[in-house]
Amino acid sequence: xxxxxxxxxxxxxxxxxxxxxxxxxxxxxxxxxxxxxxxxxxxxxxxxxxxxxxxxxxxxxxxxxxxxxxxxxxxxxxxxxxxxxxxxxxxxxxxxxxxxxxxxxxxxxxxxxxxxxxxxxxxxxxxxxxxxxxxxxxxxxxxxxxxxxxxxxxxxxxxxxxxxxxxxxxxxxxxxxxxxxxxxxxxxxxxxxxxxxxxxxxxxxxxx
Amino acid sequence: xxxxxxxxxxxxxxxxxxxxxxxxxxxxxxxxxxxxxxxxxxxxxxxxxxxxxxxxxxxxxxxxxxxxxxxxxxxxxxxxxxxxxxxxxxxxxxxxxxxxxxxxxxxxxxxxxxxxxxxxxxxxxxxxxxxxxxxxxxxxxxxxxxxxxxxxxxxxxxxxxxxxxxxxxxxxxxxxxxxxxxxxxxxxxxxxxxxxxxxxxxxxxxxx
DNA sequence: CCCCCGATGTGTACGCTGTCCACAATGGCA
DNA sequence: TGCCATTGTGGACAGCGTACACATCGGGGG
Numbered sequence: 001x002x003x004x005x006x007x008x009x010x011x012x013x014x015x016x017x018x019x020x021x022x023x024x025x026x027x028x029x030x031x032x033x034x035x036x037x038x039x040x041x042x043x044x045x046x047x048x049x050x051x052x053x054x055x056x057x058x059x060x061x062x063x064x065x066x067x068x069x070x071x072x073x074x075x076x077x078x079x080x081x082x083x084x085x086x087x088x089x090x091x092x093x094x095x096x097x098x099x100x101x102x103x104x105x106x107x108x109x110x111x112x113x114x115x116x117x118x119x120x121x122x123x124x125x126x127x128x129x130x131x132x133x134x135x136x137x138x139x140x141x142x143x144x145x146x147x148x149x150x151x152x153x154x155x156x157x158x159x160x161x162x163x164x165x166x167x168x169x170x171x172x173x174x175x176x177x178x179x180x181x182x183x184x185x186x187x188x189x190x191x192x193x194x195x196x197x198x199x200x201x202x203x204x205x206x207x208x
Numbered sequence: 209x210x211x212x213x214x215x216x217x218x219x220x221x222x223x224x225x226x227x228x229x230x231x232x233x234x235x236x237x238x239x240x241x242x243x244x245x246x247x248x249x250x251x252x253x254x255x256x257x258x259x260x261x262x263x264x265x266x267x268x269x270x271x272x273x274x275x276x277x278x279x280x281x282x283x284x285x286x287x288x289x290x291x292x293x294x295x296x297x298x299x300x301x302x303x304x305x306x307x308x309x310x311x312x313x314x315x316x317x318x319x320x321x322x323x324x325x326x327x328x329x330x331x332x333x334x335x336x337x338x339x340x341x342x343x344x345x346x347x348x349x350x351x352x353x354x355x356x357x358x359x360x361x362x363x364x365x366x367x368x369x370x371x372x373x374x375x376x377x378x379x380x381x382x383x384x385x386x387x388x389x390x391x392x393x394x395x396x397x398x399x400x401x402x403x404x405x406x407x408x409x410x411x412x413x414x415x416x
Numbered sequence: 417c418c419c420c421c422g423a424t425g426t427g428t429a430c431g432c433t434g435t436c437c438a439c440a441a442t443g444g445c446a
Numbered sequence: 447t448g449c450c451a452t453t454g455t456g457g458a459c460a461g462c463g464t465a466c467a468c469a470t471c472g473g474g475g476g
Contacts, residue, residue, distance in 0.1 A: 009423090009424060010424080010425080013425085044425070044426090047425075047426070048425045048426075051424050051425070
């Protein structure tokens with residue numbers, strides 16, 4: 001589990017610290033990412049971390065980027081599972097739903113990582129940098145963006161409403177995720193969340 | 209600013225601590241609510257707080273409830289500013305927009321309090337308790353809920369879609385708030401936020 | 417081949433936090 | 447009047463992030 005070592009030099013401490021951070025974030029969200037604990041799990045003195053990260057926030061940023069990559073993977077998975085119906089427009093709409101469904105699936109399956117990924121300060125200006133990408137090379141925002149492009153091509157969304165369409169789409173899905181995970185809607189049962197998800201996706205589908 | 213005192217007993221320490229907490233939350237969100245600092249600002253020893261709150265979380269909960277009350281006030285203000293057009297349904301829809309606009313106005317005007325109010329664990333089961341109400345006695349969720357009822361009465365929303373309509377409405381607006389305040393959309397200019405708000409409210413109006 | 421230097425990890429220390437324990441002052445009620 | 451529950455104090459502890467000085471390594475130039 002925890003990286004051991006025999007040499008004085010660790011080998012790849014930076015990666016080990018991020019890995020430890022991910023594990024902590026998984027269990028307790030961003031607040032649970034403790035710098036000292038990460039060094040402990042990497043069998044290294046507390047200060048060693050400062051050779052790789054300016055401060056705790058820098059480590060947390062790296063963990064968040066990794067978590068966004070995992071979210072991207074989950075979204076890609078959901079998108080890939082959409083079976084074509086022959087109707088190009090219906091498919092495009094189904095794919096948009098899938099991005100949202102994947103996002104929310106990640107939120108439910110990995111609430112700690114979800115919160116870490118998406119509630120830590122990051123500028124939009126760098127929402128599509130490589131470190132946030134999943135294994136297919138696309139960051140979450142990028143997946144959504146390209147899906148919306150596809151929807152326009154397929155005639156499922158008037159071109160004049162394409163601009164900034166990411167915002168309402170993302171916001172509604174993200175909002176449900178946050179409300180359900182650690183907001184006032186925390187108590188909802190799985191069934192209720194599933195229903196709520198469908199409800200939100202319906203609204204986006206209809207209202208975008 | 210800070211409450212002074214001459215007596216051994218403070219008088220209303222509980223309220224003073226909450227007040228101090230609100231001020232800290234205003235400036236730095238939930239993480240900035242420091243128990244010791246609150247006691248310092250109330251000219252009291254650190255442990256005095258434990259006579260009124262079980263732990264830091266309990267203080268934070270009280271602050272969050274107060275912040276929700278302020279959000280409610282902002283929403284009420286926005287709703288009240290809607291001028292009647294004579295068309296009952298148009299008015300009802302405008303009022304729904306106003307609840308969302310008020311919510312987001314609060315998010316932009318008081319980001320720290322907004323985050324404190326709505327990202328701290330609270331069960332939905334107690335989303336409408338009195339301590340979260342604004343000066344008109346309604347909690348944020350309650351305002352939304354009753355506004356939706358009004359929309360149904362006015363014929364602006366089919367009754368069969370009323371159930372759980374709070375979820376998509378709240379989620380989309382809340383999501384935008386979170387994304388804009390400390391999420392990946394943090395960098396947006398005021399104009400962009402205004403535009404995004406309108407875009408989201410349009411979607412809700414159309415898609416609910 | 418060796419040595420030396422930059423990169424990496426260690427040790428010690430500081431101030432801050434939340435929280436526990438035993439003790440002190442107060443003031444309202446019997 | 448005297449007592450006792452309520453409220454506030456003092457001291458202590460572990461854990462956190464982080465700064466500064468020092469130790470150890472490994473690879474490249476002489």
